[in-house]
Amino acid sequence: MIKNIVIFASGEGSNTQKIIDYFRSSEKVNISLIVSNKASANVLNRAKNNTIPTLVLDRDLFYKGNTLIEELKSMQTDLIVLAGFLWMIPEQLIKAFPNKIINIHPSLLPKFGGKGMYGTNVHKAVIASNEKESGITIHIVNEQYDEGKIIAQHACSISENETAESLGEKIHKLEYEYFPKAIEFFLSEK
Ligand code: GAR
Numbered sequence: 001m002i003k004n005i006v007i008f009a010s011g012e013g014s015n016t017q018k019i020i021d022y023f024r025s026s027e028k029v030n031i032s033l034i035v036s037n038k039a040s041a042n043v044l045n046r047a048k049n050n051t052i053p054t055l056v057l058d059r060d061l062f063y064k065g066n067t068l069i070e071e072l073k074s075m076q077t078d079l080i081v082l083a084g085f086l087w088m089i090p091e092q093l094i095k096a097f098p099n100k101i102i103n104i105h106p107s108l109l110p111k112f113g114g115k116g117m118y119g120t121n122v123h124k125a126v127i128a129s130n131e132k133e134s135g136i137t138i139h140i141v142n143e144q145y146d147e148g149k150i151i152a153q154h155a156c157s158i159s160e161n162e163t164a165e166s167l168g169e170k171i172h173k174l175e176y177e178y179f180p181k182a183i184e185f186f187l188s189e190k
Pocket of ligand 1: 012016025083104117119
């Protein structure tokens, strides 16, 4: 049976684009909805250009109500993919989808995870700590930020004159290559 994934993203959505492209003609995986907390996020344009339904979250409803959970359940959602989503996932959503929410983080967790650690902030912190390598982590989401079971990690080296920007590019390359495949593999195990 075809598996339905819902992507949550807050910004540019370049990872979302790669996921859309990867599963475009798949008979196994369907992207049923793209959710954002930000009405102006470019990821919503990407969804529209690919005729994928969108939903913009209302903060109060996201944290208090059951509406979203009911909607995701009624759509037979098999997996929720966080691709650069910056709001903390409420406990009731995690409980409603146990082991069915995965996140990508732009560092080798447990290093450089936790609150405030997203996007360029992560790369700046990695460089400031004189790390020799960084990378990406794909993990299951639990109630603690960036602490769920790790599904996959991929590393890259940091050169001597690395900047947050150049490291960000390296990280994105890893994400584009490995995130869609990790989603496919995770779904195939279910
Ligand atoms: C990605 O690099 C992702 O790893 C990161 O946000 C970026 C989104 O880029 N996520 C986090 O930092 C989560 N803590 P994109 O919108 O171009 O896909």
